[in-house]
Structures are given as C-alpha cells and as structure tokens.
Amino acid sequence: MEYLTRLLQLGAQQKEFRYHPLCKGLKIINLCFVDDLVIFCKANIGSVQVVKQVFEDFCNSTSLKANINKSQVFFGGVSAAVKDQLLQILQLEEGTFPLKYMGIPMRPTKWKMIDCGDILKKIKLRLHTWASKHLSYAGRTQLITSVLLGLRNYWMNIFLLPQRIVKEVDKLCLWFLWGNNGTRSNFHLTPWSTVCLPKRFGGFGEGTKWNKAMLAKYIWAISHQPETLWVKWVNTVYLKGQSLWQYQLKAYTSWYWRKICHMRDVFSQRDIDVAVSHGRFKVGLLYMRCIHQDPIKYHPLVWNRISVPKHRFITWQAVNGKLLTRDHLHRVFKQLNYLLCPIEDMRRDLIAALVAAVFSATVYYIWYNRNTCFVNHFSHRVNCIVDMIKKDISYRSRCFIQKKLTGKWWVFVRKLSFE
Template sequence: MDSFSELLKSKAAVGDFDFHRGCREIGVVNISFADDLSILCRANEKSLKTVKRMLAMFGDCSGLKPNLAKSTCYFAGIVDKEEVRLSNIVGIPISALPVRYLGIPLTTKQISGHDCRVLVDRVRNRIEGWGCKHLSFAGWVTLINSMLFGVCNYWCQTTIIPIQTIKAIEKLMKQYLWKGAIVGKFIPKVSWKQATLRKMEGGLGIKDLKTWNMACMAKHIWDICSRKEALWVKWINTIRLKGVSFWGVKERSIDSWVWRKLLMLRDTIKPHEEYKGER
C-alpha cells in the first residue's frame, strides 16, 4: 500500500487532504496489517472525498478494491449529525469503539473486566474440552504451563489485563491444578504464591500472570528507549516524548490510561536499569 500512501501524501501537500492529529510529523496516513487497511485523516469533507477518490484510483490501477460493506468509519470529536453526513460521503457505515481486532479489544478508555471476558471464557473452554482426568499431577502442571499460559500470553504482551480478569483466570487454574476440573470444591496443597515460584525455588514453575504482564509491558519500554524500528515507537518518541527522555517525561491528565500505566512502571524498572557503552 506504499503507492496509496504516497497518493494521499501528495494530496496533503496541495491542501486536498488533512492529516489526523499527531500524524503529520511522521507522515502517517494509513496502517496496514495482512489484508486490513486503516486510513487516518481529519474528519472533514475534503479529506474524506480525497480518500474516496484515491481508493477508486488505486483500485483501477491495481485491481484491489475495498469492500465498503465490510468497512467501518470511526469518528471522534464531532457531533452525531456530522458523523452521518461524512459517513455518507465515503459510503462506509459508522461504528464505535470498543471494537475487537485480532482478539484484542481496541478502546480509548481503560479496558474493563467485561472487555476481557472473552479471555476468561477461552481459558474455561480450553479446560472443559480436555479429556485428561486420568493425567498425573505433573501432567496438569504441564498443561497449565503450556496450553493455558499460551492462551494468555498474547494478551499479556499486547495490553494491560485488569486485575479482576487475572484473578478469574488464576481461579480456574487453581481449580484445575488441585482437582483436575473446574467444578466443585478444591483444597489447595500450597498457596498460589508458592506454586508460581520457579522450580529451583521450590515452586511449580507456573508464571504469575500479573508479574508476567508487567514484564511484557516493560519490554515495550525497552523498545521505546532503544528506539526500535517500529511505527508506534517512532510515534511515541516523535509526538509524545518530543526529545524528552522516557524517564523524565511528566504525566498529563490528557494521556491515555495505557501510557499512564507505562509511566507508573518507571519506579519498578528504574532500579534495574544499567547503561553500558560510551557516554
């Protein structure tokens, strides 16, 4: 979609297209993943008419035409009546956040336990589908470490999971660990804190989801500080930090909850930071 991106940028240069807020500095007009395309622009008539015209032009040249019936428009900061008018210009129906993409809820607000209910259900369905009541205790531990943790790992690396969701998942894991099923009462042999210790420390090697989620978020901080070659890292350093160190930037009331959570991790991560190399 590089050619499509260049078409929109050329229209922006002559005033026929307005960048979305925070996108002009790094020249972002679209984000592509597999066969999905997200187009970012200012919510005004000239920009949307240009997008519609460029999509038609790109389709005529490449044969790749969007399915408008399966596409959606997302607006912010404008009244409902204006949303309808602009949606009619491009012929794409209006939708609203939160929306689920690649299994993860996308929202401008803090992800709630309700948004993550699908993750809890997925863990429960995985356990209920196992015909393994005759496995040994070591087999149950192996399934938790491999299968159940694998279900949660993608979410842990992508977003900050609410604590109530983590507790719900850990309850299912506890039931399965000590009973081999998720129905009926169970009596834990040791505390869950002890079970999540490494084997060399006397535990079962089951990862603590809250700690693992925090570690995955810390990996994002590493990417920001090391300026990894990624679009969102470039956006953070250019738009959010603006030359200020991640360790010194101040939290603002208008910051998103995810960004505030990352800033809150600084006190935990800072003592473990060490710089190696030439000053």
C-alpha cells in the same frame, strides 16, 4: 499495498487534505497489519473526499475492490451533523468500540472489566474440552504452562490486566491442576503462590508480576529502538526530545501511555538495563529481579530435561513434602540435601542429567509402590522396581542419541540405551 500507500501519500499533498491531529507530526496516513489496512485523516469533508478518490483510482488501476461488508469508519470528537455527511460520502458502516484486532478488544478510553471477559471465556472453553480426569498431573501442568498461561501472557503482552481477572485465571488453573468437581475441589497439595513461581524458586510458572515485567519492554524500546514507528510517534507526541525518566505526565495524555509511564514507579532505570542480554530485552531477567527470595538449590535436579515429565512432577512434590501418602514419603528423603549437593556441584553435562533422571525415577517408583501397597495391598519386588527404572531411563536416553554427541558421550548413551 505499496502502490496504494504511494497513492495515499500523493493524495495527502493536496491542499484539501488534513492529517489526523496525532499523526500530523510524522505525516502518518495509513498503517498495514497483515491483511488489514487502517487509514487516518482529519474528520472533514475535504480529507474524506481525497481518501475516497484515491481508493477509486486504485480500484480502476488494479481491478481490486474494497470489501464494504468488512470495512468500517470510526470517529472521535465529531459532531453528529458532520458524521452524517462523512458517512454519506464514504458509504461505510460506522464502527463501534471496542474494536477487536487479533482477538484483543481495543478502545480509545480506559479498558473496562467487560473487555477482559474474552480471556476467561477462552480459558473456560478449553477447560471444558479437556478430559481432566484422564490426565496426569504432569499433563495438566504442561497444558497450564503452554496453553492457559500462554493465553493469559498474550494479553499481558499488550495490557496490564486487572487484578480481579488475574486472580480468576489463577483460580481456573488451580482447579484444573488439582481437580475440581462442580462445587467441590480436591485438596490443594501445593498453594498456587508457590506453583506460579519460576522453577528456580520452587514452582513452574509465572506470577502476577510477569505482567508488569512484560510491559516494561516498552520502556526499554523507547530508549534503545528509536527507529521503531511507535517510538517515533511517542517521541513526537509526548516526549518531544525529553528523556522518559525525566518526563512529567500531562493532563491530556492517554490512559495507555499513563500505564506505561507508571511502570517507572515499579522498575528503576538500572532494572531495565540489567534485563538486557546480547542487545535484546529479556522479560525473564527483569521478572527474576521482582522475586525477593533466595532460589532453591535443587531445581536443576527436579526439572531435568531427560527425566520423564511425570517423574519430574512427583519429585517436585516430594522435595516440597507435599505427597499425600499414608506413611509420608518425604521422610524417606529427610537427608535429601546430602543427595542434592554432589549433583549440584557437577557440571551441567549429560552424566549429571542422567543422574538426575535416575533420581527422579527412583522417587517416582517408590511413591508408586507405596500407593500400590495402600490401595491394592500389593508390593512390587525390589528387582521389579529397579527394572522399571532402568526401562524408563533407557527409553528417555534414546531421544538424545540423534543429537550431536561425540566420543565417550556417544558411546555412553548408546550403551545405556541398548543394554
């Protein structure tokens, strides 16, 4: 590709060649993405003939040949007569928008609702293949955060999704989490508005403001990454030496650039600057500033790394008073704040993590035994429940023996694991 790029640059020096109007400032003639090649030029006969001659020279020198079946030409602002002449020269098929790249539809005009249909299709396809009836709540939350919201965030990283699409994705995740049987869904134990909050605010996901926080990284890049090709292009075509925060939108600007500029109405310059850590923009830091409520104090206890995932989920439900037990288990923990305070004050070390894991396991097995009493009319003995708690904590602690533990911590974990 480097050889082809040099040939194109030499070809661009010919008097017959003209750059694309939006690429003339930086003299951009081609871009390479993984195994794809995009070439830009003015839509006239001279420029197209130069490009074709360069490809012929490249093929003769390397014995490589372009795949005509996978190559297309796209036009903008060209009359039908000129278009027919250029297609005759190139012998390529004319492409149509939207153009899909890396699974994302792209078009020069504003995004349409139909373009967002792919994200819903992909999510529904995965939900159709997952046997949700055989998954625990903890397993469902893992699939939601890592797969479903991962798909959504992949698109949010590029575009500002319409609110209708975001709400539809949230509804699909909600149905999957709490269960949905055709036209009837199960009782929603915790509202989605709480579920989609970050862990420190009582949930385990990201809400709709995450989309805007992700797009704000482009604002930061314009000010702090001047050597990036996209930033150079923006400065050449739009800003022209101005600061982004003083820039006034023009009538001819593209719809995508308008969306980015509108982020200035959502985030201030200080918000963008505060979201930087070690010279890198952190979307999570900016997103936290969008949530105007106090963080909860128990999140380190609930979402503890050593606790079993299903224990974490049940504990999360318990501290929010959302467990569906006949005798209301959350009343057992009405003094929960007194239990949380000592743990909150402890340093975030291994002992604190183990204490939190024991607490979550205790909540889980009390809830488990209460349900067993109601459904099977049978109750486990206290020593049996204690043994189950010890067994789970022992298995979980073994995962940390291989870590770089020294001194008393290594002895403590090893003793706990093999007792």
